[in-house]
Amino acid sequence: MILTVTLNLALDVTYEVPRVDWDGVNRVGAVHRRAGGKGVNVARVLAALGHDTLVTGLAGGRTGHAVEADLRSAPLRHALTPVAGDSRTTLTITEPHTHPHEPGRSGRTxxxxxPGPHVTSGELTAFTRRYEKLLSGAGAVVLAGSLPRGVPAGFYATLAAIAAARGVPAVVDADGEPLRHAAEGRPAVVKPNADELARAVPxxxxxxxxxxxxxxxAGAVVVSMGADGLLAVTGEGTFRARMPYTVHGNPTGAGDALVAGLALALVERTPWPDTLRRxxxxxxxxxxTPVAGEIDPDVYADIHPQITVS
Known part of the structure; x- marks a missing residue:
């Protein structure tokens, strides 16, 4: 089982809009509402790949109830710690990649x-106790996403250290101060994108x-670089994964799907070239795909064998 931690759970709302007019009225072509946050998206991808997962994190208020209801209907196993504050909502607005009247213009997202709720020290203590118990059945843990207000910037480092003490490897996907501190908890993998890494280590x-x-x-650092592929600096050397072509669409959940692959590799002990290719x-x-937490199996099957790793 892979445990995913989303401290700043969200109700993700995605609007598909044919063409966004930022100064006028827009008609939405399709609306998607579902439980989200980076750890939830990771769990959705792992579940789609047939792997056992458990979602944990903090949820509160009417939005938190909506998140839990969606997790039940998914279905995704979950064990959430309640908080008094209302969980957050995120909004993604996407345009299609092609515009019939503007062929040279690419889609935008x-x-x-x-920001999410304010979390008290008592709520954080209750979560940590539950987290320690959940680790007993985990082969790996994913610590991902932003931290709600009231959670110390070094909390991912604390959670990674707790996991390491129990022999459970951790993947951390964070930004800003949480990313800067994360390595101190000795996670197996830290996964920033290029901009996040540049901010953390200028x-x-x-x-x-x-x-x-x-x-x-950190045991290894895997840097996502969009169409330029991946850079991995590990104890076994430095690797580059290069993409054969660019996939256009909604990039919102790309990093989460990537993290799902890294977590699987920790459980399966996959060599680095195979890990990065997958x-x-x-x-x-x-x-x-139009919403985060999903993958297109046809795109995966086509692009996987064409990715080169050096």
Whole structure:
């Protein structure tokens, strides 16, 4: 079982709009509402691949109840800790890649994230106790996404250290201060994108910045670079995964699908070249779908064998 932690759970709302007019009225072509947050998206991808998962995190208020209802209907196994504050809503607005009257214009995606509830120290203590119990049945744990207000920036490092003490490898996908601190908990893998890594470790190349996170305690650093593929700085060397072509669509859940591949590799002890090829293919397959947490199996099957790793 892979445990996924989403401390800032959300109700994800996606609007598919034929063409966004930022100064006028827009007619929405399709609406999707579902439980979200990075860890939930990871769990959806793992479940689609047939792997056992368990979603944990913090949920509260009417939005939290809507999130739990969607997890039940998915169905995704979950064990959430209640908080008094209302969980957040996120809004994604996507345009199609092709525009019949503007063939040279590519589609765009805009994401609006609410900050989430304020979490008390007592609620955080209750979550940590539950987390420690859930680790007993986990082969790996994913710690992903933003932290709600009231949660210390070093909390992912704390959770990773608790997992490591129990022999459970952790993947951390975070940004800003949580990313800077994460390596101190000695996670097996840290997965920033290129911009997140540059903010966390300014100056130098991506390889040097990834190496700096390894020096702070991370076992490996896998950097997602969109159409440019992946960079992995590991204890076995530095690897590059290159994409054969660009997949167009909604990139919102691409990193989450990629993280699902990394978590699977920890459980299955997959060699790095195979790990990166599968993770990159899952990320591309996620871009081809309209909502985060899904993958297009046809895109995955086509692009996977064409990804080169050096």
């Amino acid at each position: 805009a994401l609006f994230n609410e 100056g130098g190349t991506l390889t040097e910045a990834a190496g700096a996170l390894r020096e702070r305690g 993770a990159a293919a899952l990320g591309a397959a996620a871009v081809a």
